[in-house]
Amino acid sequence: MANYTDWLKLYSNEDRKNHALRVAETAEKLAATHGADKDKVFIAGILHDIARDYSGKQLLESAEQFGIAVSDLERHCPVLLHGPVAAKIADARLHIEDKDVLQAIHQHTLAAPDMSLASKIVYLADAIEPGRQFNSIGELRELARYKLDSALLAAMDSGISYLLEKKEIIHPKTIEARNYYILNSS
Template sequence: MITEEFLMENLSLIMPEKRFRHSVGVADTAEKLAKKYGSDPFKARIAGLLHDIARDFDDNEMLQRAKKFNLAVSEYGFAMPLLLHGPVAAVMAREEYGITEPEILNAIALHTVGSEYMSQLDKIIFVADKIEPNRRHAGVDEIRRQANKDLDAALLSCFDESIRYTLKLGCLLHPTSVKARNSILVDQGSFRK
C-alpha cells in the first residue's frame, strides 16, 4: 500500500492549501477516533487524507469523472454534482493511488451523504470531516464533545446539522442522508412514536 509520506507530499502539491489543511485535520481527527473506537488508525488516516481529493472539481468535471468511472448518478447528483465528490474520490483513490482496501474506499465514498449501513470507519470519517480542528460551524464544539463519548450520537448530530444547513440554503435533501439519520434513531430506539 502507498505510504502516508507520499500521500502528504503529493496532496500538498495538488490540493489548494486550505483543502490540504482540512484533509490533514480530518486524518488527525480520524486517527484519534479510530484509536478510541477500535478501528484501524492507519486506514482512518489514509481515508482522511484522500476523502476530498475530488472536492474542488467544478460541476462539469465532477459529472465527467462520474461518467468516466461508470458511477451511478441519481437526479440528486445531477442537481448537485458536489455530492459526487465522495464516490469520485473513492475511485480516484483506487485508480490513481492504488488504494485497494474496500473499507478505506467505502469510507471515502460515503463521507458526503452517509448510508443506512455504515461501518465504524465510515462513521469515523463522516464525523471527522465535520469536527476536524479547522471547522468553525455552529454546534461543532458540542459535536466534538459527543464524539469523545458516543460516536453514534456525534454522527446523528452531524446529520442533523447538515440537514439544517441544507434546508437553510434551500437545497435538495439527499434521501440517503435522511435514511442514514433515521437508521441511527431506530437503532438507538430513540425515535418518537
C-alpha cells in the same frame, strides 16, 4: 502511509489540503478512542476531498468514466458526487485496495445506513476537525469521544439543518442514513 505527503499534493487548493490533513489527524484520534484502525481512517481522511474542487462538468465526466450511476438530482448538483468520485480515483489511480478506506471516502458527504466504524469516524472527523465552527460544535466534539452513533446522528442533524437554512438540496441517502440511525441507535 508513506505516500501521504504525495497524496496531499493532489490538492491544488491550499485550504482544502489543510482541511484534509486536519480531518486525517482528527480521524486518527477518534480511531484511537474507539478502537478503529488508525492508518485506514488517516488515509481516508487525507484523500476524502481530492475531488471536491472539481467543477460540476469534471465530476460528471469522471462519474461517467468510472461507471458511477448518476441520479437526476446528482446531475443537477454534481458536488454530491465528490465522495464517490474520490473513492474511484483512490482505487483506480492511487491503487488503494482497502475496502474500508474506499467506502469511508465514498460515504463521507452523504453518509449511509449501517456504516463501518471507519466510515463513521471519517464522516465525523470531517464535521468536527479543528477548523470547523458552528453552534454546538463543542458538544459534538465531546459526544464524538464517547458516543459515536449519537455524535453521528447529531452531525447529520446539524448538516441537514444547515442545508435547510440555505434552501439546498438534501440527498435522499442522507435522509435514509439518518432514519436508519434513529431506528437503530441505542
